[in-house]
Amino acid sequence: MAYDVVLFHGVGHPLSLQSRPLPQPGEGEVLVRVLASGICDTDARFVRLGIPWMREPLVLGHQIAGMVEKVGSGVTSLKKGDHVIIHFVIGCGRCLFCQRGEENLCPEWKGVGAHVDGGFAQYVLVPEKNAIPISDTLSPEEASLIPCGLGTPYRALVQAGVRAGEVVLIQRAWVWGLAAVSLCHLMGARAVVLDDDAERLRYAREHKAEAALDPRSEDVREALAPWAPFGADVLLDFTGDPEWIARGLTWLRRGGRAVIVGRAGCAGELKLDIPTLMFTEASIRGAWLTRQAEVRQLAAWVEEGRLTLSPLLGHRIRLEEINEGIALLDHPDTLGVVIVP
Ligand SMILES: [Zn+2]
Ligand SMILES: [Zn+2]
Structure with a gap:
């Protein structure tokens, strides 16, 4: 089975839509079907300025809400059909900082959509610990703003x-x-x-x-x-x-x-x-960035109705309109731009 991704090929090049084989989740990983993927100021700046650590080609996008499609071996906290948001900071899990829940300070941290493939795609593969369950009553577009927009x-x-x-x-x-x-x-x-x-x-x-x-x-x-x-x-x-x-x-x-x-x-x-x-x-x-416990706290507040996200949403676009979506962020008054399937 193939799926669509948008690839970053380096500064100054437009992002390109491509089809590639769907990956299978390995041990401790989950494959998530992307239901909404926000374009952050950071993504626009990655495309304009580049970041030294970025490999190419890379799938950008770190504001992701979706549904679990498939879980790898050893995954116990999630199952197919669960609604999730993606905490985009992947810590090594072993260092002093990760042990203290400060994975944003992990010297070996990896960013979803910055070091590893992110959410400008129909599917994204993440470690189990980075997929945070949320209520299926939340709109994916609003939920996609939780990890970075609120985090x-x-x-x-x-x-x-x-x-x-x-x-x-x-x-x-x-x-x-x-x-x-x-x-x-x-x-x-x-x-x-x-x-x-x-x-x-x-x-x-x-x-x-x-x-x-x-x-x-x-x-x-x-x-x-x-x-x-x-x-x-x-x-x-x-x-x-x-x-x-x-x-x-x-x-x-x-x-x-x-x-x-x-x-x-x-x-x-x-x-x-x-x-x-x-x-x-x-x-x-x-x-710097955000932490898993903070994203979980924010998701709980949004579910309790204590934070409203809809006023932060500006534009809804489709995956193939990604370059236009990024260009929207050149306007100083553009609010959140979200890709929806
Ligand atoms: Zn962001
Ligand atoms: Zn670490």
């Missing part, structure tokens, strides 16, 4: 240690930033969004951010004053831009925490004034 910002909120009542400054209101607003509400925190795109600021207001500001023309300190007269408790940066990060840090209160979220292809250096850092006791952390 990446949730990791950042966990890294920041956000508590109820705190004011969280969120830089860039794309899917991650908007999901961060919803997660702040769930945690009882107040979200203030900064962006330089009017349409994305409108999305932030629709997501009921306390305020949505363009930092080039509006006074952020003044806007924060009613709830955070000393500055924001937390800064979450989704831009990866050194200028945005440095400016964002100036709006943090003493003892505040900043989290810089990993975004594919980001580079540059951050210049820090050592006395300022000392006297303010600010902390700056990174956030």
Whole structure:
């Protein structure tokens, strides 16, 4: 039996649709029929910029919801027909980090759709532990947003240690930033969004951010004053831009925490004034990908109706329209683009 995949052949080349023989799940693996596969900002950046570790050809796509088609020997937790989402970080399972549930820090981690074939295909093969069961009442399109669309910002909120009542400054209101607003509400925190795109600021207001500001023309300190007269408790940066990060840090209160979220292809250096850092006791952390336990927690919240994902969906496309789908992400106000069969 053959199935369709979309292959990445290197930077500057369009992705190409091909047919190839369906793989069989090996020991401890499951073959999943893809029911929805989101295109992430990361995928668009992989295609535009490339990533040193990527082999070619490769099937991209790491936001996957599907149904188990076949299980390999030794698989006990899943059976054919189960609905699943794919946790896209595959840890080695043996190292210090994997043993502690920190597989995103595993030195040998492999990303579904980054190192091994991902979800821009009709089927995907993953280790049993990476297929997380979800209710079949959830729409696959919405469920596909859980692993990265929610998982990446949730990791950042966990890294920041956000508590109820705190004011969280969120830089860039794309899917991650908007999901961060919803997660702040769930945690009882107040979200203030900064962006330089009017349409994305409108999305932030629709997501009921306390305020949505363009930092080039509006006074952020003044806007924060009613709830955070000393500055924001937390800064979450989704831009990866050194200028945005440095400016964002100036709006943090003493003892505040900043989290810089990993975004594919980001580079540059951050210049820090050592006395300022000392006297303010600010902390700056990174956030990288997401963890299995976090994806399971998010799936439970979505199933309980505590998080709504439909406002994050922008476009539905078919697998053969993948290049057009990636081009949609060139528009600053495009929300989630999902491939459906
Ligand atoms: Zn992603
Ligand atoms: Zn490991």
